[in-house]
Amino acid sequence: MVDQQPDNIYASPLDRVTDFAFDDAVARVFPDMIQRSVPGYTTIIPMIGLITERYAKPDTNCYDLGCSLGASTLAMRHGLKNTQCKLVAIDNSEAMIKRCEHYIELDNGATPVDLRCDDIRNITIENASVVTLNFTLQFIRQADRPKMLKSIANGLRKGGALILSEKVHFSPTAEQEALEALHYDFKRANGYSDLEISQKRSALEQVLIPETIEEHKQRLLDSGFSEALVWYQCFNFVSFLAIK
Numbered sequence: 001m002v003d004q005q006p007d008n009i010y011a012s013p014l015d016r017v018t019d020f021a022f023d024d025a026v027a028r029v030f031p032d033m034i035q036r037s038v039p040g041y042t043t044i045i046p047m048i049g050l051i052t053e054r055y056a057k058p059d060t061n062c063y064d065l066g067c068s069l070g071a072s073t074l075a076m077r078h079g080l081k082n083t084q085c086k087l088v089a090i091d092n093s094e095a096m097i098k099r100c101e102h103y104i105e106l107d108n109g110a111t112p113v114d115l116r117c118d119d120i121r122n123i124t125i126e127n128a129s130v131v132t133l134n135f136t137l138q139f140i141r142q143a144d145r146p147k148m149l150k151s152i153a154n155g156l157r158k159g160g161a162l163i164l165s166e167k168v169h170f171s172p173t174a175e176q177e178a179l180e181a182l183h184y185d186f187k188r189a190n191g192y193s194d195l196e197i198s199q200k201r202s203a204l205e206q207v208l209i210p211e212t213i214e215e216h217k218q219r220l221l222d223s224g225f226s227e228a229l230v231w232y233q234c235f236n237f238v239s240f241l242a243i244k
């Protein structure tokens with residue numbers, strides 16, 4: 001059993017809100033935190049399995065970059081069926097990887113998972129048919145994002161797919177305000193107080209840097225993908241499918 005707890009990290013007033021980090025306290029509440037914070041997360045996860053099933057090619061590698069506790073890793077694993085693919089899941093948070101190991105052990109999928117604690121900027125992607133970045137790129141320094149996407153595009157075979165999910169922002173102010181307000185409504189409806197919402201927002205301010213849908217699409221095309229489309233959007237949360 002892995003001990004999971006409800007997220008109340010920001011429930012009491014803090015003297016000083018420090019930058020958000022993927023430490024042990026966050027890893028312990030992560031399934032509850034992400035489901036109550038990210039609109040569409042519970043839809044996106046099973047769809048990653050479906051997309052993997054369509055794009056995975058026999059005897060290739062599939063990668064889940066920024067795997068946290070392995071929700072998208074396990075969806076990919078079940079989408080792989082009998083493809084003889086290798087599945088590599090990477091996160092640079094030791095707390096996440098330790099717990100992820102248990103979730104993988106509890107799962108009955110046949111494909112072995114190569115779980116690594118590493119910075120996804122340091123790894124070589126090769127002979128890949130499917131790569132997932134499910135809400136991870138937003139935590140990578142903006143200056144490092146083009147290189148990261150180019151290395152994914154270079155490591156994918158022709159016709160291979162990148163699933164990229166991100167929180168986005170909108171340049172027309174009215175659209176940004178409306179979708180952000182709906183995101184906060186979503187959090188309130190899931191039991192977060194205004195204090196929790198505002199302290200979490202401060203904690204993420206310098207850590208999670210969203211970009212626009214247009215910026216994402218253009219950079220995907222510039223990185224070597226031939227197509228980049230939005231397959232899912234809920235408020236200011238979007239998932240792209242980019243094909244090499």
Ligand code: GEK
Pocket residue numbers: 022034065066067068069070071072090091092093096118119120121133134135136139140
């Ligand atoms: C899911 N994909 O459940 N190298 C490796 N990992 C990193 C790096 C980095 N440079 N930067 C951040 N991470 C998951 C959810 S969470 C999204 C992904 C969220 C990791 C970080 O440690 C964390 O586990 C993950 O990216 C982002 O489908 O919390 O909103």
